Amino acid sequence: MINSLVTKAAETHTLNREELVSLLRIQEAPVLFEAADRIRQQYVGDGVYLRALIEFSNYCKNDCLYCGIRKSNLRVHRYRLTPEQILQTARQAVSYGYKTIVLQSGEDLWFNTDTLCYIIREIKKLDVALTLSIGEKSREEYAAYRQAGADRYLLRIETTDKNLYEKLDPGLSWDRRVQCLYDLKELGYEVGSGSLVGLPGQTVASLANDLLFFQKLPVDMAGIGPFIPHPQTPLANEKTDGHFELSLKMMAVMRLLLPDINIPATTAMESLHPDGRLLALKSGANVVMPNATDREFRPFYELYPGKICLGDSAEKCRGCIESKIKSIGRYVENAKGFHGDYLKNK
Ligand code: 5AD
Ligand code: FES
DSSP, X not given: XXXXXXXXXXXXXXXXXXXXXXXHTOSOHHHHHHHHHHHHHHHHOSEEEEOEEEEEEOOOSOOOTTOTTOTTOTTSXXXXXXXXXXXXXXXXXXXXXXXXXXXXXXXXXXXXXXXXXXXXHHHHTTSOEEEEEOOOOOHHHHHHHHHHTOOEEEOOOBOSOHHXXXXXXXXXXXXXXXXXXXXXXHTTOEEEEEEEESOTTOOHHHHHHHHHHHHHTTOSEEEEEXXXXXTTSXXXXXXXXXXXXHHHXXXXXXXXXXXXXXXXXXHHHHHHSTTHHHHHHTTTOOEEOOBOSOTTTGGGOOSSTTOTTTTOOHHHHHHHHHXXXXXXXXXXXOSOOOHHHHHHHO
């Protein structure tokens, strides 16, 4: 029964909600992981794309209940890199061989459109792909960043359960967030989304809906991360039991449904399991986003506790991840890794 569902997913890339729920509930997970690994190899190969993540500000106007840098967490030491510091960090990342820079921050209104566009234009001069992960903006702002040269945008939907989303992200509208994703697609960005797995009140049926949502959009990239409760948030006492395994299954099923997209082995996976990213790479993932932020600022970008690499330099992470990738018989891909390129080559 489970084997035939896995086969159906691997062959047709289509499953209904009930079938997705059955797959996410399976006990014989290795069957699923092996199928996802095979499909990953067939569609996107053995190369792993690296994206240098620069966490440039932890100021945030939002108050998401799960997030360590929510505005109500007054114990966070807030920092903001200057545009020059951001550019310097990006140049350094490029010198380590990265072909994609990801700029991530809280929703920090200090960075206006002109400043962001200046940073985007300067980074694009380094001949890299540029991804933004800076939250909900107006369509005009997204258009301006695109015009300045931004290639990709990451905006996780977090959960497709609208009620849950609006409970956990007070002041934000789920419909508005979906609109942002459609705006980004229409503007020609490669769009990444994704969900948190294990949120209080989240059901397996709602995770199945998340997968259908990603397929419908469709996303070019989808990052799945286990929810890890932060002690300085209202969700401090929640558990993490089972979140790792369920996240791995979500990634694997996603690979079967969307065989050629980019799927990152997320940092949060390795925060819950010492081999988390490698297990993810063996269960459908093909991207890693090593931290390229200066060591000085890393401890303050604490979205969740136990984040890896806090004491490491950008250079160390670059070398470390490459040897880990090689240890499982894979290699670092030196192309930029646009999803659109896979589609063209088909
Ligand atoms: N545990 C895991 N991931 C988290 N994020 C925010 N808070 C947490 C947490 N407590 C994730 C969100 C966000 C991404 C940048 O970090 O999914 O989109
Ligand atoms: Fe940072 Fe391994 S990736 S030390």
